[in-house]
Amino acid sequence: MHDNYAVFVDNVVKNYGNREVLKQLCMKVERGTIYGLLGASGCGKTTLLSCIVGRKNIDGGEIWVLGGKPGEPGSGVPGPRVGYMPQDIALVGEFTVKDAIYYFGRIFGMDESLIAKRYRSLQTLLELPPDDRFLKNCSGGQQRRVSLAASLVHKPELLIMDEPTVGVDPVLRDGIWNHLVDITRKENTSVIITTHYIEECRQANKIGLMREGRLLAEESPGRLLTIFNTTTLEEVFLILSRRQEEGRLTDVASLPIADDQNNTIVDATHLAGSTASVATVSTFEISTGSTDVLTTKPKENRCKTKNSMSTNRMKALLDKNWKQFYRNITGVVFLLTFPIIQTSIFMSTVGGNIRDIKLGIVNDESMTTACPNFSPNGTAVPYDFSSCHFYNMSCRFLTYLDHPMIHKVPYDTVEEATEAVTHGHIVGVLYMSENFTGLAEERIEKGKDIDPVVLDLSQIKVWMDMSNRQIGATLQVKLVDLYINFQNDLFNDCKFIPGLADLPIDIDYYYGDQDEPYTVFMIPGSLITIMFFMGAMMTSQIIIMDRHEGVWDRSIVAGVTSMEITVTHLMLQASIAIFQTVEMLIVVFAIYQQTYSGSILLIYLMVYLQGICGMCYGFWVSVISTDHSMANIIVTGAFLPMMMLSGMMWPTEGMPFALRMVAKCLPFTVAIESLRNVTKKGWSLDNFEVYDGLAISVLWAIFFGSLSLYLVKKKR
Numbered sequence: 001m002h003d004n005y006a007v008f009v010d011n012v013v014k015n016y017g018n019r020e021v022l023k024q025l026c027m028k029v030e031r032g033t034i035y036g037l038l039g040a041s042g043c044g045k046t047t048l049l050s051c052i053v054g055r056k057n058i059d060g061g062e063i064w065v066l067g068g069k070p071g072e073p074g075s076g077v078p079g080p081r082v083g084y085m086p087q088d089i090a091l092v093g094e095f096t097v098k099d100a101i102y103y104f105g106r107i108f109g110m111d112e113s114l115i116a117k118r119y120r121s122l123q124t125l126l127e128l129p130p131d132d133r134f135l136k137n138c139s140g141g142q143q144r145r146v147s148l149a150a151s152l153v154h155k156p157e158l159l160i161m162d163e164p165t166v167g168v169d170p171v172l173r174d175g176i177w178n179h180l181v182d183i184t185r186k187e188n189t190s191v192i193i194t195t196h197y198i199e200e201c202r203q204a205n206k207i208g209l210m211r212e213g214r215l216l217a218e219e220s221p222g223r224l225l226t227i228f229n230t231t232t233l234e235e236v237f238l239i240l241s242r243r244q245e246e247g248r249l250t251d252v253a254s255l256p257i258a259d260d261q262n263n264t265i266v267d268a269t270h271l272a273g274s275t276a277s278v279a280t281v282s283t284f285e286i287s288t289g290s291t292d293v294l295t296t297k298p299k300e301n302r303c304k305t306k307n308s309m310s311t312n313r314m315k316a317l318l319d320k321n322w323k324q325f326y327r328n329i330t331g332v333v334f335l336l337t338f339p340i341i342q343t344s345i346f347m348s349t350v351g352g353n354i355r356d357i358k359l360g361i362v363n364d365e366s367m368t369t370a371c372p373n374f375s376p377n378g379t380a381v382p383y384d385f386s387s388c389h390f391y392n393m394s395c396r397f398l399t400y401l402d403h404p405m406i407h408k409v410p411y412d413t414v415e416e417a418t419e420a421v422t423h424g425h426i427v428g429v430l431y432m433s434e435n436f437t438g439l440a441e442e443r444i445e446k447g448k449d450i451d452p453v454v455l456d457l458s459q460i461k462v463w464m465d466m467s468n469r470q471i472g473a474t475l476q477v478k479l480v481d482l483y484i485n486f487q488n489d490l491f492n493d494c495k496f497i498p499g500l501a502d503l504p505i506d507i508d509y510y511y512g513d514q515d516e517p518y519t520v521f522m523i524p525g526s527l528i529t530i531m532f533f534m535g536a537m538m539t540s541q542i543i544i545m546d547r548h549e550g551v552w553d554r555s556i557v558a559g560v561t562s563m564e565i566t567v568t569h570l571m572l573q574a575s576i577a578i579f580q581t582v583e584m585l586i587v588v589f590a591i592y593q594q595t596y597s598g599s600i601l602l603i604y605l606m607v608y609l610q611g612i613c614g615m616c617y618g619f620w621v622s623v624i625s626t627d628h629s630m631a632n633i634i635v636t637g638a639f640l641p642m643m644m645l646s647g648m649m650w651p652t653e654g655m656p657f658a659l660r661m662v663a664k665c666l667p668f669t670v671a672i673e674s675l676r677n678v679t680k681k682g683w684s685l686d687n688f689e690v691y692d693g694l695a696i697s698v699l700w701a702i703f704f705g706s707l708s709l710y711l712v713k714k715k716r
Helices: 045-052 097-107 112-126 140-152 170-186 198-203 221-228 233-246 268-272 275-281 311-326 329-349 393-400 414-422 436-449 452-457 469-493 518-549 551-557 562-591 600-624 628-645 657-664 669-681 688-715
Strands: 005-016 019-030 034-038 060-065 082-085 158-162 190-195 206-211 214-219 357-363 381-383 387-389 406-410 428-432 461-464
Touching: 005 045, 005 190, 019 034, 019 045, 019 060, 019 190, 019 206, 019 214, 034 045, 034 170, 034 198, 045 060, 045 158, 045 190, 082 140, 082 551, 097 112, 097 140, 097 311, 112 140, 112 170, 140 158, 170 190, 170 198, 190 198, 198 233, 206 221, 206 233, 214 221, 214 233, 221 233, 311 329, 311 562, 329 518, 329 562, 357 393, 357 414, 357 469, 393 436, 393 469, 414 428, 428 469, 436 452, 461 469, 518 551, 518 562, 518 600, 518 628, 518 669, 551 562, 562 600, 562 688, 600 628, 600 669, 600 688, 628 657, 657 669, 669 688
Parallel strands: 034 190, 034 206, 082 158, 158 190, 357 406, 357 428
Antiparallel strands: 005 019, 005 060, 206 214, 381 387, 428 461
């Protein structure tokens, strides 16, 4: 029975949460006819069409399209047997008019010569804009005509159009209807069309009047006008709408129908006796209002069509993605300069030497900052080969503080300097007592027998503001280093054993050195995180744009698979990531002259794979997000937690054990450590602590990609 109809809808129920959109709706569209679906905005027309073309699952009932259920073998959906024009334009703004038609022609597997022929024919019929005009520069009416042409290019067996004539010139609208009538007669094409212009559906073979998720009536326009004894279809719709409100809708095939305006009675049974109406009376179905009982039929598990990946479709999608990219000049500039800007900012701001820290100096031994000599002749004066006499040792130490990190600010008293610290003018106070030189000599000579008071006064006292721990700790370490240098030079002048002033611990380095800037430690983490989140942001935005513009759904109805769309998007983004990775490595290792020990190719591969992992993560974000704002929130919201847990800002060894285990499972925690092993230690791929970083990137990419494809299919 279903084979006799182009579309057969039987008791279909569709819910959005607790809201019923379609309520046990029935509809039958004969082959080779025009079916006009009429109703106000929000009545469920677009939802019904989305269910017919397989983009939304139903919660009850059955739908048959061209002899099969949507998505099953034998159905025309998805595939070239159906032409679909959604309510939205659903075209790529960076396409020219010609590009849009050729894109769908190629998806449908048409030869280039046939596409060109059909394009010229449709260009004349629909008065399309010039070939090279970009769709984003076309008016709304022009865009709708191009959208209609895209649905007609392959001469489909079933044509489904949602509001195709909105904003179209009345003369052109008449021409479109004449064309629809022509193809139904000559090519046996079946047409479903929704429109706001009720009266234009007089040319349809059958119309369905829809309100609040139900069909009020389904019959030919002429028969409806006869039954209700009116001159316009709008009056028919008004009468049926009133009866629905009053709960008086009944089956006109069995009950007489009163004309509300003229109070006349029409015997529907008698009308059904005429030859012209016998074929259509069985399809004249009117809902029974509030007495209807919702179906309890469970949702079916449909077998999905297993479409293999098509070379023609893949080429068409790659062409679309490439044109979307290179014709968006702002996007091209951003994608190619953003890695350079990000990396340059990082290299210029993170890990550099801190300069000009203001340190207050209170020197009670010498109130002058000019210290020309440290002994009568400018040199130390040894005696008994064990002691030295010095002058102005405090001034001598202060000369060691002539360092770019330290900006000395002299004060007369400790109280005055402390007041400056409390007001944030300086970050610390360094104090040396009166007769500091003599007390320091006594400290050296007496050793363990020194008086505690002398020991205290011979110290250089420092009070620090540690509210900014990074600056405070850095200055503290630098003061200790400078004092060790001062004491070594002092002991050398006294002919002491070399190294006596050094700390009694000898540290050597397998990798790196003591003076290595913090930047070197941060480089692997910055490269990994920039590539990951840049890939995530890039992919999530472009895919959400495709979905919101309707290009994704329209392409799938045409026969494209979610896998093909995903793969082609990732192919283009992965190609862009090749150049972005090169740019970042050039900035770090060529422009800023950072050294590395391992293979540059391995470094490149590890950074690049993180970009791919980020793209797959971005794809997942695009699937679960409803719009660009939500995607941005998810991507940026994940940035700081993943940064903190990655060990880039603080070692994972400082975390609780459970949290450390979680951190190790994240996409780039292990990858950062692996990259550090390559850049600083020179390890190769045969070392597990390098291999695991690559492996976790690949595994996360596979996980996010597979999860995204599953969710895309489930969301239908």
